[in-house]
Amino acid sequence: MQQPKIPVASEGVPFILFSGFATLVFALVGWTLPVLLCLLLTAFVLYFFRDPIRVVPADPGAIISPADGKVIQVREVDDHRFSQQRLMKISIFMNVFNVHVNRVPMTGTVNRVILSPGAFYAADKDKAELHNEYCALTITTPAGLQYTVVQLAGLIARRIVCWAEQGDQVAGGQKFGLIRFGSRVDLYLPLTAQIRVRTGEKVRAGETILGFVAEGQGQEKT
Structure with a gap:
């Protein structure tokens, strides 16, 4: 073989x-x-720049990791930038030795793409979220659930690449971009999502299941 x-x-x-x-x-x-x-x-x-083949979970309710790396944050936050709601946030830090190709967490339609220029603080620091350059995709699943995945630049990551565009139909596990060189990806989910990962765990883009959403579960779109 x-x-x-x-x-x-x-x-x-x-x-x-x-x-x-x-x-x-x-x-x-x-x-x-x-x-x-x-x-x-x-x-x-x-x-x-390696881009290994990944086996995407078949469960339609699975929330697939968008990045390789280490989970540095799992907590509830008041999201004032993308949804104006209280959400569950998962942050994944990618060092220079991780695969940097990013993948779609759940199948859906890209409602919005926001590319915001900014600074380049260390991606694992709190101020990076507020000041660093980022690209955010807001996606709505067929069941009506809305979530946001954010590519966040880091100290030496000076280039965010995003292939997705508004209106695109994207599948869970599909590649949508990458970040050069070392950075972070944040995922904002509804509070009803059943999170299965904890801070400190290592995850793989397109393979690791971060949690689940119930079949038919949705939320009000903003």
Whole structure:
């Protein structure tokens, strides 16, 4: 049986080509140390932009993790930016060694895409939520449940990539973007969601189930 190949996100190709070209140039002129450094850089870039195949849970009520990384926050919050409601918030921190491709938590329609410029504080700090650059997708499921997934830039993450657009029909586990290099994803859910993860747990985008919503469960749209 053939083993599945690990693809690379297309956004990483320019970085891979540049570091590979630099390696070749230094090799041609015989500069050993720069060659070794560039080889290490190329290997890191390939590793960072890896886009492995994920097995998406089949349960239609599952809330799928939008990011690889560590859960740093699970709590109720008053959301004044996206819904004007009290919601459950889950924050996932991605370090530079995590897969950075982000995936849709639940099937639905993209109602709104907000890209807000800002600062670049460390993504695991509280002030990052208030001041950092972010891209927020508000999605409504077929059952009428509305939730928001937010890509948040970090200290060295200077580029948020979002492929989703308003009106798109997206499926749970589908890739919708990525963040370069190290950052965080926040997920805002209705309080009726049954959360199954805790602070400190490691999760995988497109595979780990963060919780469940009851069949037919919805909420008033804002």
